[in-house]
């Protein structure tokens with residue numbers, strides 16, 4: 001049951017590629033309808049006017065209260081390094097020709113590398129050093145696309161990235177998320193849901209788009225809005241922070257803290273809100289395609305999508321994404337990550353409360369309990385009495401689902417067992433495990 005946390009191969013091909021095709025085509029159509037599209041092939045105009053509303057920034061900024069960091073990549077490291085494989089997997093190939101994109105996504109550091117100054121750079125080049133074959137023949141461009149599937153997911157929280165996008169006709173950078181159950185039989189896209197935090201097409205350099213897609217509101221009926229910089233400025237001129245603040249029944253988009261869109265189930269006309277479950281993150285730079293159109297003689301290569309950081313924070317009780325604080329148990333001791341080490345597999349124990357971050361837990365609205373950016377996890381998704389409880393990358397599996405009961409039990413429903421201090425021993429360093437719920441003091445916890 002334990003998901004392999006360090007897979008290096010390409011993700012399986014799946015409908016989500018089509019998902020983005022349909023989704024992005026929807027935005028194409030909308031732009032055509034609203035008349036803001038200046039270029040690019042448009043083949044269908046039957047888009048509901050509701051799909052995109054262009055709004056200027058509303059008054060007010062997003063919240064700045066401190067929240068627990070669930071995921072962070074600041075892209076620090078030596079110039080030329082590939083991205084951290086513990087956090088990201090590279091997608092390889094031509095995206096199955098979806099959206100009629102023209103790039104070939106390469107693995108390793110060929111088109112996605114750290115710059116040595118704390119940034120990830122995704123580079124789109126007009127080249128084909130590997131004689132890559134694309135859906136339309138010999139590939140004309142290389143680029144990169146990466147995701148956190150199987151490595152990190154989140155339900156709710158603030159998901160943000162600080163990015164300096166590329167420029168030019170045919171460029172199509174994106175920062176977005178897909179429901180982690182997209183692979184599940186009977187789910188698939190669009191039931192799995194898609195949250196597009198930021199998309200830009202090169203012919204509209206001052207505008208970005210935020211969109212949600214789900215059952216009955218995918219493709220041309222995706223629901224979104226656009227944000228346009230004032231005074232004719234281009235997003236490629238500077239870094240900007242693109243974010244969603246995601247809570248139960250609410251997703252709010254912002255650029256540099258300026259809120260420009262909020263969506264709730266009330267926007268769906270009775271259709272199903274599919275944003276109450278884990279999603280994974282995606283960064284990519286596509287070249288060409290139905291929405292952006294092809295590069296032309298004006299397009300300068302290479303183009304660079306520069307990412308300063310990607311960060312997911314949560315644990316803000318006001319935002320509904322969780323409650324953060326200590327969890328105390330037997331003899332008043334604190335639930336504690338051993339050695340304050342956030343490596344996968346680190347035991348979770350009890351220890352005197354000391355104010356350390358290793359004792360700060362977020363009881364999430366998504367059923368996870370998190371510390372040091374990782375999740376409280378039943379080893380191997382075990383169900384037997386005595387299975388150790390550890391810290392592991394949050395991965396959306398049942399091994400990381402917990403229910404805090406009114407009786408102060410912390411139950412893992414997958415095992416139908418309680419979080420338990422081993423041998424009812426209150427000594428510092430005593431490990432935790434799961435055990436049949438028995439109502440004893442070593443299974444009683446006070447949560448934030």
Ligand SMILES: [Ca+2]
Pocket residue numbers: 074075076117118119307308309
């Ligand atoms: Ca950075």
